[in-house]
Amino acid sequence: MDLIRKASQWAxxxxxxxxxxxxxxxxxxxxxxxxxxxxxxxxERFGVVKQGSPRHADVLICTGAVTLxxxxxxxxxxxxxxxxxxxxxxxxxxxxxxxxxxxxxxxGGIDTxxxxxxxxxxxxxxxxxxxxxxxxxxxLKTDGEGDKK
Amino acid sequence: xxxxxxxxxxxxxxxxxxLTSYAFAAEYIDRKLHARMQNRKGPKWxxxxxxxxKLIGKQTIIHDDAHAGIIKAMPVVSLAGVATAFIYIPVVxxxxxxxxxxxxxxVLYFLSLPVxxxxxxGWYSRSLYATIGASRVITxxxxxxxxxxxxxLAPSLIANTWSVSGITQYYSEHPLYALINLPAFxxxxxxxxxxxxxAPFDAPEAETEIVSGPYVEYTxxxxxxxxxxADCEEVVLISLVSAIFLPFLSGNAVxxxxxxxxxxxxxxxxxxxxxxxxxRLRVNQTVTLCWRYLVPAALLQMIVNLIVRGxxx
Ligand code: SF4
Numbered sequence: 001m002d003l004i005r006k007a008s009q010w011a012x013x014x015x016x017x018x019x020x021x022x023x024x025x026x027x028x029x030x031x032x033x034x035x036x037x038x039x040x041x042x043x044e045r046f047g048v049v050k051q052g053s054p055r056h057a058d059v060l061i062c063t064g065a066v067t068l069x070x071x072x073x074x075x076x077x078x079x080x081x082x083x084x085x086x087x088x089x090x091x092x093x094x095x096x097x098x099x100x101x102x103x104x105x106x107x108g109g110i111d112t113x114x115x116x117x118x119x120x121x122x123x124x125x126x127x128x129x130x131x132x133x134x135x136x137x138x139x140l141k142t143d144g145e146g147d148k149k
Numbered sequence: 150x151x152x153x154x155x156x157x158x159x160x161x162x163x164x165x166x167x168l169t170s171y172a173f174a175a176e177y178i179d180r181k182l183h184a185r186m187q188n189r190k191g192p193k194w195x196x197x198x199x200x201x202x203k204l205i206g207k208q209t210i211i212h213d214d215a216h217a218g219i220i221k222a223m224p225v226v227s228l229a230g231v232a233t234a235f236i237y238i239p240v241v242x243x244x245x246x247x248x249x250x251x252x253x254x255x256v257l258y259f260l261s262l263p264v265x266x267x268x269x270x271g272w273y274s275r276s277l278y279a280t281i282g283a284s285r286v287i288t289x290x291x292x293x294x295x296x297x298x299x300x301x302l303a304p305s306l307i308a309n310t311w312s313v314s315g316i317t318q319y320y321s322e323h324p325l326y327a328l329i330n331l332p333a334f335x336x337x338x339x340x341x342x343x344x345x346x347x348a349p350f351d352a353p354e355a356e357t358e359i360v361s362g363p364y365v366e367y368t369x370x371x372x373x374x375x376x377x378x379a380d381c382e383e384v385v386l387i388s389l390v391s392a393i394f395l396p397f398l399s400g401n402a403v404x405x406x407x408x409x410x411x412x413x414x415x416x417x418x419x420x421x422x423x424x425x426x427x428x429r430l431r432v433n434q435t436v437t438l439c440w441r442y443l444v445p446a447a448l449l450q451m452i453v454n455l456i457v458r459g460x461x462x
């Protein structure tokens with residue numbers, strides 16, 4: 001049993017499955033997330049697989065400021081993910097609300113709805129920054145050890 | 150002694166341990182080849198193991214509407230079916246761990262189990278995507294199962310035996326007769342791809358439409374075992390196809406093991422190539438392909454084989 005626990009501890013950093021959620025981005029950051037799986041960046045080198053179902057995902061990659069339309073859905077998707085899970089806010093909008101902050105239909109950054117582990121600022125972010133953020137998110141041992149704002 | 154030897158064969162080589170390790174290796178080779186064909190680097194060799202152990206360590210969520218018993222039992226049933234089928238398939242030379250007259254039927258029956266478990270798993274997940282996936286699984290099964298059975302049984306008509314080991318034995322003694330079965334071999338490759346629900350037959354798991362079909366609600370351990378059983382199923386199917394259609398043996402045990410790997414990896418390469426260069430077919434297109442083209446081809450093969458058999462007798 002101990003061996004299996006050790007094996008799964010070793011494995012948890014080696015095979016991050018990501019789920020991409022657009023909470024209200026202008027699509028700039030989403031294109032960069034998709035860039036990561038293209039031959040130029042090829043996230044599969046690190047074992048990263050893009051999954052469709054939140055049930056299969058380890059890392060939730062969120063882009064954009066949270067709009068009123070997506071707020072409940074974001075919360076639902078986060079709750080559907082099995083533990084241990086990590087959240088990465090990709091893009092200035094996802095970190096703080098960015099240019100959309102204060103808009104009548106926007107609640108702000110991702111962390112106004114769900115806890116965020118790693119922030120990646122930038123408008124739009126670069127794919128290599130997303131890759132390093134995924135690596136960093138997986139190296140976190142416990143919740144609340146991630147970036148502070 | 151006898152019992153110990155049997156246990157060694159069933160559990161270690163060429164049994165369960167060999168099957169699972171080769172299954173992970175096959176998944177790696179498949180993903181790596183797929184990546185290289187797309188001009189990517191591809192995963193490292195330990196990624197399939199890491200995927201498995203990571204899922205083992207994750208939380209298992211079974212939501213209230215789902216049937217917990219079935220959700221937990223199905224992956225194990227599927228894996229058991231696949232592993233049982235494997236012991237009737239010859240790995241070293243032409244003799245399987247167990248064999249008797251008619252075991253090809255048993256193998257095909259056990260290989261239908263994973264599909265049925267996929268269906269039940271999807272159905273009892275009580276999720277819209279999973280239900281659609283489950284119905285696609287079963288529709289697709291009715292399309293490919295008949296040509297698959299027909300093209301696997303056609304070679305046995307010439308060999309005049311219904312055991313996988315017997316067929317391998319016969320064709321390794323008469324390698325030229327294997328050439329007659331080439332059309333059936335082609336049909337077998339296509340239907341095997343369809344049974345594994347890989348592109349172009351990945352409609353049951355179509356990620357862009359129904360997320361991941363029957364597996365949508367699966368998490369943690371059950372998902373790990375389902376993935377493992379799918380990998381094992383691939384190995385069992387390619388071993389079966391290579392035993393029946395590529396019966397080239399040397400008589401020396403070591404060379405035979407090497408030959409086994411060469412043959413199965415060649416088939417794996419063809420399957421990966423097929424999945425890389427094709428796009429997804431709709432379920433009705435799969436059904437049309439199977440019933441309009443593959444079934445007549447397999448039927449023709451059977452008739453030809455019957456004539457050859459009459460001529461040989
Ligand atoms: S950070 Fe920039 S590119 Fe990204 S969603 Fe916001 S506005 Fe668009």
